[in-house]
Amino acid sequence: QQQVKQSPQSLIVQKGGISIINCAYENTAFDYFPWYQQFPGKGPALLIAIRPDVSEKKEGRFTISFNKSAKQFSLHIMDSQPGDSATYFCAASGSRLTFGEGTQLTVNP
Amino acid sequence: DVKVTQSSRYLVKRTGEKVFLECVQDMDHENMFWYRQDPGLGLRLIYFSYDVKMKEKGDIPEGYSVSREKKERFSLILESASTNQTSMYLCASSLGGVDTEAFFGQGTRLTVV
Numbered sequence: 001q002q003q004v005k006q007s008p009q010s011l012i013v014q015k016g017g018i019s020i021i022n023c024a025y026e027n028t029a030f031d032y033f034p035w036y037q038q039f040p041g042k043g044p045a046l047l048i049a050i051r052p053d054v055s056e057k058k059e060g061r062f063t064i065s066f067n068k069s070a071k072q073f074s075l076h077i078m079d080s081q082p083g084d085s086a087t088y089f090c091a092a093s094g095s096r097l098t099f100g101e102g103t104q105l106t107v108n109p
Numbered sequence: 110d111v112k113v114t115q116s117s118r119y120l121v122k123r124t125g126e127k128v129f130l131e132c133v134q135d136m137d138h139e140n141m142f143w144y145r146q147d148p149g150l151g152l153r154l155i156y157f158s159y160d161v162k163m164k165e166k167g168d169i170p171e172g173y174s175v176s177r178e179k180k181e182r183f184s185l186i187l188e189s190a191s192t193n194q195t196s197m198y199l200c201a202s203s204l205g206g207v208d209t210e211a212f213f214g215q216g217t218r219l220t221v222v
Contacts, residue, residue, distance in 0.1 A: 009149060032208040043113070043199055043213030044152070051208065089151060096142070096167070097211060099152040 003027055004092050006100030013107050019077040021103045023090035026071065030092035033066065035075050036099075038087045047088070048075070080107045112136070115200050115214040122221050128187040130217050132200030138212075139205045141183035143167075143175065146197040146216070155198075158183055159205070190221045 006023045013019045025033075034049035050057045050064045050073065057064045063076040077084055085107050090100040116131035134141065140159055144152040154167030156175040164175050172194060176184045183202075187194055200214040 006151070034210075036211075041215070043201075043215050045213065046210045049208070049210075093208065096154065096157060098154070098168075099144075101149055101151040 003098050004090060004100040006090050006103060008103060009101065010104045011106070013080045013105065015080065015082060015107055015109050017080050017107075019075075019080045019084070019105055019107070021075045021088055021090070021105070022072065023074065023092075023100050024070075024072045025092045027092070027094060027098075028071070029094040030098075032093040033064070033073050034091050034093070034097075035062075035064065036089045036091060038089065038102075040086075044087075044089055077105075080105075082107045082109050113200055113202055113212050113214040115198075115217050117217050118215065120217055120219045122187075122190050122219065124191060124221055126187075126190045126221075128190050128219065128221075130185040130187075130198055130200075130219070132183045132185070132202075132214055133181055134183075134200075134202040134212070135181065136202060136204075136212065137180065138202035139180075140203045140209075141177065142201040142203075142211065143173075143183065143185045144199045144201065145169065146199055152199065155185065187219075190219075192221050195219060195221045 036044035037047040038044040142157040143155045201211040
């Protein structure tokens with residue numbers, strides 16, 4: 001049973017475009033929502049995170065939008081670059097981290 | 110610099126073998142985790158530990174066990190390896206608390222033949 005659903009599974013974007021990855025969760029006890037970025041051959045690393053008491057968090061080109069009533073959150077990558085090509089995982093945490101299925105992002109030059 | 114080290118990058122084992130995957134962290138973190146990563150399924154939690162000698166089952170513990178004799182070391186054990194345990198295994202650690210960053214090792218790609 002996947003408590004965090006992520007889409008799309010793969011995404012191809014042109015350089016300079018906007019990449020959008022969506023996640024939905026079921027458990028209302030979740031109270032911390034991080035995104036992890038994973039490059040080939042490496043373990044995932046924390047990219048950006050949000051608590052449910054705010055609706056948006058921005059760090060550079062990366063923004064999390066959070067909709068508590070809909071139990072959904074999304075990652076927006078503005079001005080996407082080829083170096084952003086990686087696998088992205090959303091996650092939700094109550095007593096432990098639960099991850100989504102992952103999105104493989106390819107940014108074409 | 111924060112570091113989680115997994116003992117092997119690649120491992121090939123035979124069906125029925127007992128397999129040990131080792132993980133060491135140098136950050137004095139309370140929490141340690143073992144995940145399994147498969148395409149289209151994301152990272153699934155196998156076991157985790159909040160303290161030395163303590164362990165809790167994650168979402169897919171069947172066929173696995175763990176050991177945490179020292180704070181910095183967390184071992185994953187496949188009692189009798191099977192081909193459906195062929196996967197990428199990731200170890201992680203974090204400080205106590207809900208909203209703390211998890212630091213991952215580079216992963217061990219295990220192939221069971």
